[in-house]
């Protein structure tokens with residue numbers, strides 16, 4: 001029997017040795033597998049460069065080459081695997097991962113809610129799934145109607161004037177919104193240099209402003225975790241293009257002064273960008289347009305249940321005020337006088353959107369996500385969306401109030417939180433950190449919460465349970481986090497190298513990101 005076929009290495013190279021003789025502590029297995037938790041080699045170790053999963057005919061010796069001298073002369077260096085090897089490799093890896101279909105996924109600011117299967121069913125209808133962006137318009141009227149109806153819902157829910165569907169994620173939507181602000185200022189010959197961003201902002205906000213050519217200045221927070229209105233007003237002036245504000249903010253608090261902030265910014269000639277990543281807390285209850293917002297992205301993959309993380313892709317439509325809508329990107333959907341739907345592209349922009357800032361992406365956006373988000377919206381209806389935001393806030397407050405006696409909750413005195421509960425590392429035993437708590441949660445069978453964000457709180461832990469968790473699921477999570485928090489306060493040394501039960505234990509994450517080891521030690525790099 002060949003115990004070592006190509007690419008497969010026993011965890012214990014001496015096949016005759018007793019795997020348990022060496023350690024004496026934890027029982028080991030010959031393969032390194034632990035029951036159904038399979039030890040999987042790297043793909044470059046399994047696949048050899050000269051294997052191919054499909055049978056392709058050899059190109060004819062005299063076949064004409066039409067690549068103008070660009071054809072590859074050396075091997076491409078990809079691992080070659082058969083179909084079953086490929087399927088098993090990725091299935092085994094997927095079983096080492098955590099997903100929303102496995103359990104509660106408390107990542108704050110990410111809104112990791114259940115992805116309803118109805119969304120998937122509708123998105124897979126061939127009329128949506130099998131169309132091409134360059135198909136004749138007359139053959140995609142149904143898809144355009146989905147885009148139009150989704151647009152109408154997003155506008156109604158936000159109280160805004162227009163929407164650009166094409167941005168591919170939240171950060172891309174931010175760029176779209178800030179470029180609209182830039183275009184509006186340029187159109188009135190008013191070049192401004194500064195974008196104001198609160199200290200608690202998501203990192204994408206200052207990155208977006210800088211990428212769009214603005215100098216970023218930060219606005220301090222008041223002691224209650226909200227923007228310091230007086231400090232903001234004092235900084236406004238003719239050089240300020242606008243502010244980027246998240247509401248509810250990243251401390252999980254509602255920015256009560258947003259209306260006053262918007263009035264002050266507008267009076268100073270600037271625009272208000274709202275980061276809408278936390279929209280799930282207020283859907284159906286607050287319309288950002290009523291608060292004076294000029295542009296806001298909506299993460300369909302957060303608020304409207306389309307998958308994200310490994311399940312991607314994202315989608316970040318941007319809703320725009322009357323002042324910014326004329327500068328929206330191409331393409332967009334509009335209706336002709338005869339009632340048919342059309343896409344406004346470069347050729348037709350002069351008639352429909354003459355001040356458009358141009359194209360943000362090659363085509364129309366993430367069609368599959370539009371279909372899923374609209375399915376979610378229609379299956380909930382207005383009353384269902386209203387209930388969802390209420391339950392998201394209720395669940396977060398349940399987590400906050402259930403844990404504030406064992407974990408420091410810096411803004412618990414600022415009133416109820418919105419959709420996420422924020423804790424700090426104050427009161428943990430010396431030598432125990434937020435990271436240790438997060439890693440210990442993995443041993444308890446949960447994905448960790450967001451850690452070290454927002455930056456305004458030391459050792460932040462941000463928990464967003466979302467509305468899709470039952471009370472039983474929340475109680476189990478709270479009990480697990482409570483027990484880990486108590487161990488952290490008591491200084492339990494075993495926390496410092498948790499997780500103990502994961503396929504891989506504590507990693508040097510910086511090294512792993514900067515210098516990933518992509519081949520098995522001792523194997524030749526491809």
Ligand SMILES: *Cc1c(COP(=O)(O)O)cnc(C)c1O
Pocket residue numbers: 109110169170171172202204246250275277278299314315316
């Ligand atoms: C998720 C998030 C973003 C960025 O959205 P992506 O879709 O990941 O690009 C921006 N701001 C906040 C507050 C977020 O939570």
